[in-house]
Amino acid sequence: MDLLLTKGAQTCQDFVNLVYQDPEIVNTFPQLSQLQDQLNAQSPLPPRAQNCSDGHGGLRNTPNSSPASGVGGFTPGSEPPQQPLCGYVHKVTKQKESKGRRQYFSAQLQCREQTWTVMVFDLAKREVFISAEQDKRAVQLDRVKFVDGQNIWFKDLSSISFVQEGSLPFSYDVSLDVQTLPLEQLLNSHPDEVNVHIAAMQMIQVGHLPTKAGEYLQRVEWKVADRTAAALLTLWEKPLLSGGEWYDVTNVKVDFYMGKLRLQTTRETEVTVVKSTHIPYALPSDSAIPENVVLKISCVQLDVKHCCPRRHLQDGACRGKFITCKKQNCKMKFSCMDLKRVVSGRLHVRDSERVLDLQDYHIRELLGNKIVDDSQSTKNALETALLKIQTVSVCFYKENILSMTAST
Known part of the structure; x- marks a missing residue:
């Protein structure tokens, strides 16, 4: 009970509502009903209706905060209000491993005023996040930990639930998804990550670079192209390409160096061979096969x-x-x-x-x-x-x- 008291009024409310469902507990502790009336008086609206209807992703200004104190009344480094976040899920990643050898995955939560980066340590919830992203359904995250003004942690005691369709005053933002774009369009727009459909032209450079952990990563640079433009693709620890073959490459970062379009693979990148007998380009005369x-x-x-x-x-x-x-x-x-x-x-x-x-x-x-x-x-x-x-x-x-x- 002492631990519950440190978790705030909302956690106490949830606990009282849970135990009040058991008639034997109510008969044993008759003053429980009085405690529930006191908590209901402090929070007259149900938590879900109160937080999701405001459309601010569950973070609102409290009586002790002002709009200038941070995003939705949250000042980085301070304890944020214990309210859930409501929004749409984007960019659910693969399972990763932290420096402390802890398994997790991450996702983006699109709220009304901003997009949060969610680090999820409860791996059993990954299928729920994927389903929410694929179906474009709104969700509510409860009991999450706010790390700063951009990142939150979804831990073992956190929960995710679907919100009734149309209950949020904003819609799913398609622009936050990783889109498949031609290379020519990347020259004008500069998205952070894209999916590309390219043909491998020529291997330019190969080598190994050390990391801070003392490990070596294989780095291979290819000249690639599609039917609109050409670019340089850097592969980090990925399978070798074959000249003249078509590939679908997902989640690559877009960058420009010396006026040239450069693509770099990430930990989320997947390289898939597209079977096709059509080779749209003649390979350079100095190209070689591994x-x-x-x-x-x-x-x-x-x-x-x-x-x-x-x-x-x-x-x-x-x-x-x-x-x-x-x-x-x-x-x-x-x-x-x-x-x-x-x-x-x-x-x-x-x-x-x-x-x-x-x-x-x-x-x-x-x-x-x-x-x-x-x-x-x-x-x-x-x-x-x-x-x-x-x-x-x-x-x-x-x-x-x-x-x-x-x-x-």
Whole structure:
């Protein structure tokens, strides 16, 4: 009961209404009816009718707030009024994982005065959010946590329910949905995300970039086009395209750099091949097709270095408990425990004079981050682990290694 008292009058009202439905409880606690009359006097209208009919998404100015205090009377950093949000659901995402390894998904809630970003930690409610988006039905969110003036959290105690059709004084905004647009239209309008129907023309660049977490992401840049215009498409950790094929690419970000239209994939992007025998463009003469080759390992020579948390390579061996980064723009002192291994080397192919230059991300693809970063794994131990793999499957593009995996 003490916990309920800290949740505000609305939570107490809901609890009293719930227990009042049991006749035995009412007979046992006769003063319960008096308590319910007091709560009803403080809130004469039912919560749903009171909050959804105002059309402000459930946030209204309270007697202790003014319109200048924030969105709907909510000042970021303060506790918002305990009222539900009413609106329409847009852009329900896939399941994600937070830094704390917690599973969630996000969505957009279109209210009358603004659009909120909803982070939903109750994964069981995802089908309800998807249904609300597909059917374009208005919903009401109860007991959500307001993080700031743009974001809210939908947690285990939160709830979602459908609102009677026509009860909101505003309609579904189609412009908030991710639309499929031709490339030419993107040159004039600048939406945040779009779906595109494009043909892969030519692979421009391939590489791997490190993240703050120390992982490597594959980055492949393609020249793409449709029947209206051309653009550059950057694929992050996505399947390789084939020149001349048509693709449906969803949820790509739109950007302009040096006057050129650029598209970038996101975590929500899906790439689907569109089966068609019609190739509308002649591929460039210097275009190449990725080649998959299975090779047997003959010998491995590795070199192990270290880098600071800002990924600056350190020259020589790292001795002592602390080191000072020698990079001119860094000059920071780090504990040796914070240093990260950077392994590179050469792989000799059996029955051939071919030698592959191995980068750190190639070795991590073969052995895994845990083995490479283990302090007990010396250079000799890593070389032995690679030799035990014996056979690798390598994908080449113009002599550049796109990927390398252990072959069974």
